[in-house]
Amino acid sequence: MIETFELTKTFKAEDIETVALRNVSLKVEKGDFIAVMGPSGCGKTTLLNILGMIDNITAGKYLFFGQEVTQLFEKQKTELRKRNIGFVFQNFNLIEELTVYENIELPLLYLGWKRKERKNRVEDVINQMSISHRKNLFPVQLSGGQQQRVAVARAVVANPPLLLADEPTGNLDSMHGEDVMLMLNELNKKGTTIIMVTHSRRDASYSRRVVHLFDGQIINENFNSII
Numbered sequence: 001m002i003e004t005f006e007l008t009k010t011f012k013a014e015d016i017e018t019v020a021l022r023n024v025s026l027k028v029e030k031g032d033f034i035a036v037m038g039p040s041g042c043g044k045t046t047l048l049n050i051l052g053m054i055d056n057i058t059a060g061k062y063l064f065f066g067q068e069v070t071q072l073f074e075k076q077k078t079e080l081r082k083r084n085i086g087f088v089f090q091n092f093n094l095i096e097e098l099t100v101y102e103n104i105e106l107p108l109l110y111l112g113w114k115r116k117e118r119k120n121r122v123e124d125v126i127n128q129m130s131i132s133h134r135k136n137l138f139p140v141q142l143s144g145g146q147q148q149r150v151a152v153a154r155a156v157v158a159n160p161p162l163l164l165a166d167e168p169t170g171n172l173d174s175m176h177g178e179d180v181m182l183m184l185n186e187l188n189k190k191g192t193t194i195i196m197v198t199h200s201r202r203d204a205s206y207s208r209r210v211v212h213l214f215d216g217q218i219i220n221e222n223f224n225s226i227i
Contacts, residue, residue, distance in 0.1 A: 007060035035204035038213035086155030145176025
C-alpha cells in the first residue's frame, strides 16, 4: 500500500534549517496496524502529514498504491486523499455548527454520493458506532469520548482503505481512550489499514507493529501479538 524511500523533510525559517525527518524508509502493507512512537518533536506528526498528503517531502520517494506521490499535482493529491484516506485527530476537528449526522455525512457530500446512498451509509456507521441516539445533537453537547467516536465515524464513513490517527486518545480519560482503541482495533480486523501516532504504550499495544522515531529517524521496529 505505502512505501517510502529515504524520505526527508526540512523546514526553513530565515537562516535556520530544521530537519524534521531524515532518510525514513517505511513499508506499509494492506491490513497493517502501525503505531508510530517517539518523544515530542521527533517527527511523528510530520510523517503522518506526509503520508496523508497534507505536507510535501523535501527529498526521497513516497509511493501510494505504487503511484509516486511527489509527481502529482495538488488537485490530484487532494482527489487521491479524499477517496483513500480517513483522518482522526486528537482535537476531534468536528464542525460545531453541524449535527453529529451532518458531520459524519460531510465526506460523502464532498465525494458526490447521492442523497439516498449517503443516508443509508451514515445510518449504518452511526449504528456501528452506537451513537444513533445522539445523531441530532451538536458536538458541544457531547462528551470527549462521544466526540471522538463521531470523529472516527466521519473518518471511516466513505470506507477508506487507510486511516491515519494522530494521538486519537490524547484528550480522553483512560476509560474513553480504551473505548476508542477497541473501536480502532475492530476496524483493523475488518480490513482497514491504520497508522497511528501515539505517546501511549497502552494504545500502541493494540497495533501489530510499533515504529520508533528519534530525531527524525526510525531507530527500531517491533511486532506485537494481535489482540
